Amino acid sequence: MAKPPKQIPPAGSSPPRPSTDTPHVNLDNVSNIRPGMHLPTGEPTLTGHSSSRTTEHDAGNRQPSVEVSEMLPRQPPHASGIAPEASPRPTSPVFIPAHLALRLTPAAASSQGIRRDGRERTYVDMREGTAMVHQHPDGRFQLTSASELTHSGFLVERIRGTNLWQKRQAITARRPHVDEPDTQADPGKRPRLNEDDASTDPAPLADKPSTIAQPLDLSNKPWRNWGQPTKPTGGQSVEIDGLHYPIVPQIVRSNTSIVCIKHPRFNPERFDAFEQMLVDDRTLQPRWAARGPDNQWRFTDHRLPFEKPLTQYVADAFECLSGPSARAVAKAMFRESRGAEVINGEGLQALSQTFRHWQDRAMPAHRHLADPLLLLPVQPIISDGTFGGRIVLPPTTGPSLQRVDFDPQKFSQQWSEYTAAPGAASLQKLFYNILVKSGYTVSPPDPSLLEHSLVFHREGLDSLFVLKLPLVSPGFIPRYTRPGSELTSSAARMTLDETGQQRLNALLAQDKVNYLVGGIQHPSPDQPTLFILREG
Template structure:
């Protein structure tokens, strides 16, 4: 009996999928927005065709989540709707063929694969680029190459993964492929200098690529029909969902959002800015003739919120930078869930902190010290009571820490002679490096207080530096007593006393307590908290 002919796999067959990858999911199985983050019960993260259950066969096996017919070339507005010739293998696409959002969402998540590879129901492979999600195939030399469902041999340009992300980009002509961050380093010697230089080059290239908005990838977020739920605006004949906000006839700015991401809570928003910043919303502005247009000359947020805070206030500890960023995110809206107006306030505040060239959107957001909550004074039966020292790792902002490792010379000088006068000198140096103007230390001020302000902000900060010996701070004087005692007032001229009286009357004085954290001797830090 003759043996049946051996079947030869198609030229564009996908590589075998790792056994550790998760099973394919369809639109109604998707519940993971980001790694470790889930949508709230009862809330559908996405609406539209992707939420419909694919048909099942008589045997009960579900059909592939995405069919071949759905993967044909997506026609842009204004293009011919004539189907491409499936047998024409000579055509060489000059741009990727991006999936519509409602189809891309049915693919396996990019986070299921270390390289960001995604699969459809027939095990064809796709990658996420800044412009959208495109089909690729691996060619004989090991590179991934753009392809489409209507060709047997890939004819698009080659692509490579952007280091340390799940995004891919076009491989430049003549460029050699660098090993990814999770691949073995077989070139650099023991010093790893070659790898370090390569990492720096790759990071610079990655940042440059992320900020390149010339491709206007947001255009792939639009739909030909108005969404059945949520708010949207129309731009050039397409409807774009927006981040929730109150939209009136004279509303000048809204935020269009990526169909795969709803930026409501801090953790998801921050992780998105780190991993896939192309998913962030874009500002859309209304013109005088009531037309909407996207401001795509730059990304609204060019780095994570924590990194933005850290670059504006370089001496802050990493924990404080994140706590300040998280609090700013919440206070921009006044709630844990942000909206379109809140994102605008958030962006303007970060730009104000960066260079002070534009005003703060609200006075309460003009400075990180103004975000501190007032710590309660506990009555323990002693005169004045005490304030418990909040933990430096508290989930919410309770105190601001300056990392001594970032100013080693000043810290070394203080540590050699840890006296009150030297503590004043240390705080004065750190505050001035952080952009504040500090008055010369005055021995007449109670509890070694320092008085300082930020130029352009009509707020006076008065910070006492009491002796701290345990996880609480004894309060021997009331807030404001350092400014109202007769010895301090006698050193002011008439104009100075009038300015101080005006600040006090307008409640423009913020009372602080500072010191060295006695509970963290391994990594010493200067803390600042607010008293009432």
């Protein structure tokens, strides 16, 4: 029996193709807010992408992965055939939800601020949120999403000295197609893509003016998106308008009026990280929430709690301090506000209140934070076989605050007057001018006081300071007089009226007199410094 002829397909046709659909890859014054006060209410406006469900993986010891297919629109199966020129160009990044961004590796773990999920896909933090990026072979980074095969986002670059990224304006404006080679770029003028030479200055703003003149515009209320629909299983939180917001740890009682809402991408625990955040992106800092008369929590969105780095607050209030001293004081305040290396909500409130006191005296300062000189530890007196012993000068920098130093370049006129006629009386006058310039009320210099002492105080602070100016030897200070002897001498008593003597006796009885020693040191021949430290 003859076989039927084979069916020959028409010319130009192609055999049937199997389905190859690519699977989609998944305040102003916070201390004045009390229970019972009326606070403005309003429905929060939620913006950004949200997901009704997320996929959980039994990852074991694997890094957590972020599944983003649930939050991005799927492309049609033929999308991979679209030419790059025809791909839609988004006008803004597609940000992943904040609670998923928490599952990425931290930006600080990469020299470029690159974050990764469990599948080694890359993400970057921008000021508005976290977005996926693709790195081209030539080193360029381009925004993309897990649901697209042709990368359609604009190019981005890292902001120098930070872990934040931004749109690469110059390149996108010159080239209409992001996938074209950069043949017209001048090799000598191309922006650097791998900026591994980020600033490592430990005190980047200590001697610089503040980088912000006015409070940031908070009208868009970005913290409205920090909440979660379900209560976190660990840590403290408060409920605001049906969402749960984690807070900086603190003791929350029935009469607690203020808490600090945490940003999903930042936990303000230690000084270095908190200070760097205030340098890089102040929008990551916690925000105040206040308890209303109905016992409900609400945001207080008048201003940022901290409008500049903590070091800058100190440098602005005490303008004669050296840069390292300003940072050391700020670090000591951060620690003493809590009494530990890790901050809490009450500590952040105490810091903010103290800085506001320095700026406008609108509220009282916490006494233990109100003045840098109160933060100084007492230096031990070492016996050297003489009457009184000596104090070894601590180093100008160290892990903790031991002394405060004043930079002569910040009072150059007074320093020039001293160097033109050096001497004990001139040194007393020099320190008098520095203390007045730093906001203290200082008694007129009296050469008859022991070791050319200066007596001064700060308005609103119930403390008295006595500064002795003895001769300073290289590396140490000889001590031949006891702390307090300058106040009990007949010369000192004669300068006080009856009211002054009564007040002095009361301060002595309450142990509110602080004894200081100061002088000039030359850590290097061409870099003198004036210092103050605390004795017994």
